[in-house]
Amino acid sequence: MRIATWNVNSLTVRLSRVEEWIEYAQPDILCMQETKVSDAAFPIMALAALGYESASHGDGRWNGVALASRIGLEDIQRGFDTEADEQGCRLMAATCGDVRVHSVYVPNGRSVDSEHYVAKLEWLKELRSHLARTCEPSDAVAVCGDFNVAPDDRDVWDPAAIEGSTHVSNRERDALEDLKKWGLVDAFRLHYPQPELFTWWDYRAGNFHKHIGMRIDLVLLSRPLADRSTYALVDRNARKGKQPSDHAPMFVDIGP
DNA sequence: ATGGTTGCGAAGCAA
Numbered sequence: 001m002r003i004a005t006w007n008v009n010s011l012t013v014r015l016s017r018v019e020e021w022i023e024y025a026q027p028d029i030l031c032m033q034e035t036k037v038s039d040a041a042f043p044i045m046a047l048a049a050l051g052y053e054s055a056s057h058g059d060g061r062w063n064g065v066a067l068a069s070r071i072g073l074e075d076i077q078r079g080f081d082t083e084a085d086e087q088g089c090r091l092m093a094a095t096c097g098d099v100r101v102h103s104v105y106v107p108n109g110r111s112v113d114s115e116h117y118v119a120k121l122e123w124l125k126e127l128r129s130h131l132a133r134t135c136e137p138s139d140a141v142a143v144c145g146d147f148n149v150a151p152d153d154r155d156v157w158d159p160a161a162i163e164g165s166t167h168v169s170n171r172e173r174d175a176l177e178d179l180k181k182w183g184l185v186d187a188f189r190l191h192y193p194q195p196e197l198f199t200w201w202d203y204r205a206g207n208f209h210k211h212i213g214m215r216i217d218l219v220l221l222s223r224p225l226a227d228r229s230t231y232a233l234v235d236r237n238a239r240k241g242k243q244p245s246d247h248a249p250m251f252v253d254i255g256p
Numbered sequence: 257a258t259g260g261t262t263g264c265g266a267a268g269c270a271a
Contacts (some may be wrong), residue, residue, distance in 0.1 A: 009271085010263055034271090036263075061264070108271060139267080148271095161257070202271085203261040212257075246262075 001071070001097065002027045005107070005144035005217055006238075006249035007200070011035040011066070014245055015043055022050050023239050027251055028071045029096045031103035031144040035064035042066065057092040063143070064089050065103040069096040080130050091127070093134070099225065100135050104145035109166045117166065120148070124175040128182050137183025141222035146247065148216055149176045151186060154195035155215035167214060185226035187252040189218045192232070200208075200236050200247045208239055219252045230255045 004027035008014040011032060022030065023174030030052070036040070038060030047054040054181040056149045067073060077093045090105040104127065109120035127143075135141050153159040162168055180186065188197075200212030209214060222228060232254040239248040 015264070034263095062270080111271080158257095202257085202259085205257070205260045207260095217258085243262095 001254045003029045004251035005031040007033040007146040007247035009245040011037050030068040032066040033105035034145045057089045071097040099140045102143040106148045128179045142221040150214045157212045184220035187221045188232045218249045228255045
């Protein structure tokens with residue numbers, strides 16, 4: 001089983017790139033973020049034509065998450081299961097085969113100590129609570145998406161250049177660690193210990209070609225799934241060419 | 257990298 005995640009930065013603009021990549025990479029499940037499309041305008045038929053059921057949680061302008069699956073898509077849940085303000089279409093979950101899959105778009109946080117940063121920390125905390133209420137660490141659980149946190153210094157191009165700023169500050173990293181302590185493993189790191197393997201590069205200033213980026217898109221797996229993980233890849237080729245997203249897709253393969 | 261780009265939507269703002 002291949003589980004992929006991709007911050008597409010507007011599914012409307014990116015649809016042909018997404019279709020092309022699905023046909024090439026053949027994921028069983030694709031989690032998308034920053035779809036920026038309303039549920040009503042979601043390209044459900046384009047994905048159906050490729051053999052995927054899909055569902056969207058989007059307001060049409062900002063954020064927006066979605067799931068596409070060719071192994072079933074059931075018990076769809078949009079947002080948190082509480083009264084808590086969900087802060088704009090950043091979470092959805094569904095059961096695909098025997099896996100509870102979550103597509104997440106963690107708030108960016110803008111600058112450290114801003115109200116947006118505080119909201120980001122709260123959101124990560126709420127996500128852990130949500131998992132604790134809706135599944136068990138012994139279940140097959142995948143939490144995939146744009147976390148807007150680079151887990152450690154290997155995940156940024158120059159730790160000294162951005163020490164303490166957003167995406168790398170201690171409190172964000174602690175919040176991500178706390179989430180993982182519920183019972184999740186960073187699947188990419190099971191296969192690659194190396195530094196400077198990124199998933200996002202700023203559009204500006206030719207950063208992609210200068211290898212100035214961060215690894216902020218993650219597939220987190222519960223232990224039963226992590227133990228079956230056989231392979232992972234960030235597909236940098238999808239960051240190249242015409243009208244790319246500023247994020248590359250990544251996927252993890254899980255054996256029987 | 258304190259923005260050299262992109263997307264949204266029609267001017268700045270967010271990332």
